[in-house]
Amino acid sequence: MRLRNIPGADEAVENSPFCIPLVPEIKGNIRTQFPNPDAPIHMEIGMGKGQFIMELAKRNPNINYLGMERYSSVLLRALQKMDQLESPLPNLKFICDDAKLLPDFFQKGDIAKIYLNFSDPWPKDRHAKRRLTSRQFLDCYDHILADDGTIEFKTDNVDLFRFSLEEIEATKWILAASTFDLHHDSSMMEGNIMTEYEEKFSSLGNPICKLITYR
Ligand SMILES: C[S@@+](CC[C@H](N)C(=O)[O-])C[C@H]1O[C@@H](n2cnc3c(N)ncnc32)[C@H](O)[C@@H]1O
Secondary structure (H helix, E strand, O other), X not given: OOOOOOOOHHHHHHHOOOEOOOOHHHOOOHHHHOOOOOOOEEEEEOOOOOHHHHHHHHHOOOOEEEXXXXXXXXXXXXXXXXXXXXXXXXXXXEEXXXXXXXXXXXXXXXXXEEEEEOOOOOOXXXXXXXXXXXXXXXXHHHOOEEEEEEEEEEEOOHHHHHHHHHHHHHOOOEEEEEEOOHHHOHHHHOOOOOOHHHHHHHHOOOOOEEEEEEO
């Protein structure tokens, strides 16, 4: 998702109380950014406008959530929604940066669960490393996830899904569950929260794929 560059978006993100800047001081201290520092942190990488992670944070006040989005013009939409909430979500914060920086600012064990939803497919072979489920990114996640941490990935892009299954197979990650038709899989659908892209693509009749993996 790449919205038109919105004037003022960078400043809005910089000044937002909902955003955490990636600065060296946060390494080892990410928990203290939340009112309840003892709660586990779950993270969505490539959160877009934030519908999914805001609903998760609403349903699970005892979990802290971090939404990561590379573009300030996209994240701005989530900040606007946060401003309009009747009940604030103290357990949700955002980071506006590239996921490839995660190992520089987070420690092993900081994150208990990672969500990747409808990640950009980067269809050209020479761009495979940029896919958020590439072995390079899986290695980044290994540097920040807890020992029993998991990754949940959803997409309607079957080529990207097959690539992701192959990357898991080729690395030390273990496939816990997978489906090529989430919306007709009652056990994997339990508690499912639709993302913006999931609503859009499933309404067009595209089956949604999902996998869960861990180390
Ligand atoms: C296709 S959108 C999906 C948005 C949302 N997750 C959903 O399912 O509706 C993918 C989002 O991931 C973001 N993204 C892609 N690569 C990223 C990266 N390396 N780090 C952070 N965000 C990234 C894009 O800017 C875009 O907003």
